[in-house]
Amino acid sequence: MKKTAVFRTLRTVWLVLSVVCLILAVIFLQIMVINKGKKTEDPAFRYVEDVRHRVLLFCSYNSQYYTYANQIEGFHDSLYPNGVEYDVIFMDAKNYRTSEDQSAFYNFFVSRMKNGKEYDGVIVVDDEALQFMCDYGKKIFGDIPIVFIGANNLTLAKKACTRRNITGFYENDYLEETLKLTRKIFPNRTKYVGFFDESAAGKTDGARFTIIMSRLTGYEFETINVTNYTKEQLIEVIKQVPDDAIIIYMTCFSDADGITHTKYEMTNFFKEYSNAPIVRCYEDAVGDGVLGSIGMSFYQQAKNAGETMVKVLDGADISRIHMALKTPSITEFDYNVMARYGITEKMLPEETIIINKPVSFIDVYGAILPSAGLIFLAMIMLLQSVNATVFLGRESNRELLASKEELEKSQKRLIYQAEHDDFLDILNRRTAVEYLRRHAIPDKVFSIIMVDIDNFKDVNETYGHQVADEVLKHLSYELENLAKTRDWMLARYGGDEFLMMLSGERVTEESSTIQEIMKIFRNPISMGDETIIMSCSMGVSLSDGVTTPDQHIINAEIAMYEAKQRGRNKAFLYSDDMKKKVREENKVKAKILDAMDNDGFYMVYQPQINTETKKLCGFEALVRMKAEGMYPGVFIPIAEASGWIARIGRITTELVIKQLAAWRDAGYMLYPVSINYSSNQLSDIGYVEFLKELLEEYNISGQFVEIEVTESLFLEKTEKAESLFAQLKALGIKILMDDFGTGYSSLGYLTYIPVDVVKLDKSLVDAYLVGGKDSFIRDVIQLVHDLDKLMIIEGVEEKWQYEKLREFKADIIQGYYFSKPISPEEAIVFDASDE
Template sequence: MKNNIMLRGMWGKVLLLIIMFFSLNISDALAENEVRNVLFISSYNENFITVPYQIEGIKSVLLKNNVQLDVEYMDSKRFYDEESRRIFHDLLKYKMSKLAAYDAIIVGDDNALQFAMDFQEDLFNGIPVVFLGINDFKRAGLANKNKYMTGIIEETSLKENIEIAYKFNSKATRAVAIVDNTLTGIGDMEQFYSIKDEFKELSFEHINTSEYTFEELESVLENVGDDTILLYLSMFKDKTGKNITIDEAVEILKKHTKVPVYRASIGGVGNGLLGGKMVSYFDSGEIAAQMVMKILNGSSVESVEMVTDSPNRYIFDYNIIKKYNIDEKLIPEESVLINNKVDIFEQYREYIIITLLIIFFLVVLLMVLAYDAIKQRKIEKELMESHEKLDKIAHFDFLTNLPNRIKFKECLKEEIDKGISGAVIMIGLDNFKKINNTLGHEYGNMILKKITDRLSKIADEKHFVARHGGDEFLILVRSESKQELFRCINLLKNLFHEGFVVDNRENHMKASIGVALFPDDGTEAEKIIANADTAMYKAKRSGKSNCLFYTIQMKEELLARNNIETVLREALKNDGFKLVYQPYMSSQTGEAAGYEALIRLKNHNIPPSVFIPVAEECGLIINIGRYVTYEAVSQLRKWKQQGYEPKPISLNFSCKQLKDTQYVECLKKILKDNEIEPEYIEIEITESILLEKAESTMDFLYNLKNMGIKIALDDFGTGFSSLNYLTYIPMNKVKLDKSLIDKFFELNNLSAVENIISLAHSLNFQITAEGIEELKQYESLRNIDCDYFQGYYFSKPLEVIEIEKIYFNKQE
């Protein structure tokens, strides 16, 4: 059995590694990328020594990004006159007309860049061009000013090469560069003389191979003495126009020089030249391709800056180091030494390390398996001993150490199965979310622990206490006595009379309680808990800090509420709402001064007084509010287009809509899109929106005011401190509630209303009287300077077509 366990453990680990490996490879294989095309134009041919490295570097980036690379060669070292350029141009133009369009062009070295600059409009109009291997800094700078060109220059590290050469030969007095009259050679010579002032101890000279035949050059080279630092930069063409390759040039230098020849570019190192700090053409190609990928992935060419630091590194021929007795201590640490014999370990370093790692892994694996076998019995014993701990984790709340919902459900099921009657009490803390949001979750957890301490004091054989989750607790009352149940409820209420002190801060908490009886309210544990939860949430909606027993009506209300929520969601989705408009009349003109937009359901006879609270509770009020705003502003635009005189529309704004932090921006956009001035929109708020006088609420109102929206305080007179609101709300109008007007008319005390109107006028507010249903009300309020009137005496809420007939003089 022990061996079986060991094998299962080993094969399980191996299987896991195999699954991980294939998962990664399968996900890579399934990745789909759009194929894009890039053209590389080389100044030279495929046999030129630098070109294969450039192409290899470019491919290392493009191929793994699913980019197709084509290559064209100008072969300008052998053919570079107007005729050859014309032939190359015509052939390339023909090919490009027959092939798929290129997404980007890469040009290598100076001649190809000049070609791209000369024929950009004809061949590469609007196509990003990335250059590399450019020796002529002026040409590179000029190209970089073109918004479609960027790239990497080829800085030949001449300064570093002269510095290292001077270290190797401190007796040197001259620095001599071998150049020619090719574009590359001209660029090399400019770079060489650009650093002259940095070496006061050396005189700077050059040997221009284009001023000699190659036979004459041999004797010039033989006369170069030990006091000279000799740099081979360009040596392609002599004065007769004869061209030679780099390999041929290296042969001449090797045979006819008596000093180390330094090289700032690839070629010849390992075949007779000492070397130096030189350009890595692979790295240059890789960087250029990375710049192309940035552009293909969305960056503008102008944002991809030209790279002025070449990816250069030191490479020396160890045989030449020995030949000229150069002190190896002077060689930079990061240098690459060619022809340097290394020991077996250095030669096969990677293979040896990998082998050792595999052996180490196998030894460790065997040790682990052996250890697993030795410890198996001990582990099994510990697993048995930890059963109780696992059971506690599964059945007890980690924060409070109270039994959790699973444990509570099991205990309740046992009581039901015994046929015993009892009750389930659900306790939900009121406004606990505010504690978490203001003082933090850690602080909230400490309060929950304090509450747990008090609840635990009532736990006994008759009372089983558990945590339901979040800020909710469950009590199982194992008693048929109603007296015992009410005693328990009173105990729970008393627990919250005193505050809970955390970090020297006293927190007064309130709780809503829901009670479900069993078997009266159910015979299944899940259902009884759900019924207690329903009663608790009903208590919360009824004003909080209440205790309610579950009734079937609560379930029906919950179902009705859920049905209404479904209706509202369908209405938002399928254009199930409409707006009606109730005019408010001007006391000065007797005509409609504006309209209040009121929302209705098209296909359901559910009044707003029923579905608006549901919308507020489930969060749909934000989308409904935006719908009302959009429809009302759109209607203003339609009336404006039909030539009707624009009149303001009032929109009712719920306190729950304050959660719509983007409402102001949304309103601005809707007004702008419909070309409606903000002055034609009036936002009606109620006192409930101002209860906390929160800074965010005031900021919201001032933002509306500042953009030109009018603000009205609706249902004035129904709150507790209405007069106080008038002193700080940035509003334009006060709407007197119907209940306030009816009350003062019943008491025959219009002087109170007159005082309110006078106060509002003194604060530059206009007054609208709501709920006007009799001529007497209208005349009395008009006589005490009420500004506007709204109510069924004038008009009920009307459909758009009725508004147009009555108030826009469109009667048949």
């Protein structure tokens, strides 16, 4: 009896203490929440419900531009609390810059203003919008007040402020402060590479960078205008930045293809393809791979502009408000990147914001520890007050039952996940193939359709992966709804490919079913401020009582690719002609393989004639196949696509070296022979060693071998290309630039690339060796001679062309006027004096 009373007393004490601990825990939690709420009070809570004014935010760019999020937050916090609402219109001038784009936008804007709301003021964001307002603002809005921000063109900003109804904020940069801090934290780095583009901000950044660095002694700097490069070329440029240099990441988002990359894309380019520290002269991007930045606060400038507009709307004289030339800056550095380069917080200004800085356990959980401790004590006391045997028995039974139910749910969930695409939540490729093997049987009527989204890569590059993912989800959702109503099988077959089985139906290219599917892709898709219009290419394989399910999939895919090749945005039925086309290509491949293994290639040689003496001075070696009908235009593209060109390159090289030895042994005088080299042969890292061994084996001097490459190989500037040129030079082999005039065609790079001879392409001869234009050919020849290089003119077919080129002092002529490519026996005794 005493023992029972003791346990009853203890249980009561534990229960009382646990309740006290829980009450104290709740009090501590309430205090923590109140303090946190005070620290994070949202200015939007001060929003005034009585709307007194309405203004228009007029932006040069679109809502995806990297400054927009901070700016709109500044406008929100300054306008809403003062009873001012706003609408936003985007010019999207970063993507649409032509005069036609501007005219179209003007018509759209005027129409919108006539039929839309009336505004008490306009806030203008960035230079293009400010220029537009200077040109048309008075005509559209009259004399309502205009406040601008983000103006990089100081001349334009000052000119705008001469009008009595305009004032604003110049977008000052902190490039000089950024460079000063960078020199402080990296005293041993002297190489600076600045990236900018052709936008107003970019050109200002580039000019400022050049001026500042030019004033410094002991430093080497380089400017990179990204507008001069495509995405792929820019990546190669970034790869060339030395690891001991410093990248100055300025305004540089628009490339040579007219694509305006997002901040995240550009940051990722620098982070992924360079090991040099990245420093930015604008706020943001720190935390994504950029070391640090000192930049104007976009939020603060927008907030200041909003407050200025409020003052003007409340009666202040805008003509007495002068343009602001300074906005406070924000200094941010990434702790993780700082650690990589050995930078400590002491090396940075006191006001620096450190991102990704590790926090201690107390920093994270300190405020909740008292409550957690009290709750823990309460739980212990509660557990002590519960009968252990009853508790554990009942708890064990409950847990066993819950585990069984959870196991069953997990099994169903795993089966579902194994059968469905994680992203689109429709059947995946493996499940679809298994489904077709079960249902696409010979005695049934059905259609197998492969659908591929046209130009889906462009959506990724233009709008970003997030928008592209939403587009893919939208299309999948619409297809799924249609498939459910018709009892079709729908699956994701690839990245942007769908596979469908239509039971009981044999469709045609023009059937209503196909048009329904096409309509899903053709309907405009609204994504925020953007409207995206897509299309698709479809391949169809119909049941025939013979073809297997796996072959149906292959046939539908072949038909889909045929639809793409014929212009996209259409459906195509598989036919035996397509199979024939594939078979013909396979026959060519088989003949190429047989030729490579069984001496199936031979060489012809086109003579090259000295223009002045009309004497033979060399040959170009051209490969041919012995098999009937296998012309170079047939087998070379397939060899390139199949990755066999490197092996063919070795075969042709060996044939040429053997032929030189045969001519020598027959007592003929040798002339240099040029061998064509494909850029795809760069993967053959042992080619030069192979060539060297052949020269030694047949005792042929390198002076009789020339290598022809296209200009694109010179421009790549890869380590493999540079190594190739150096090794060839070491063997005494001359390097020829083939097809000059068909690619980048810049004489500027001829000053530094290791080329000995330039071959002018036939297309330039045909286009410019005519009356009124032939001075261009003469000037090109002269410039090449001034660079101490020889000039070969290809494609000369007429006597007057030869005479004109001789007058222009071209060095060597090659073309049908003298001779087509001929056999080795004819070539070595060729005499052009009779021509």
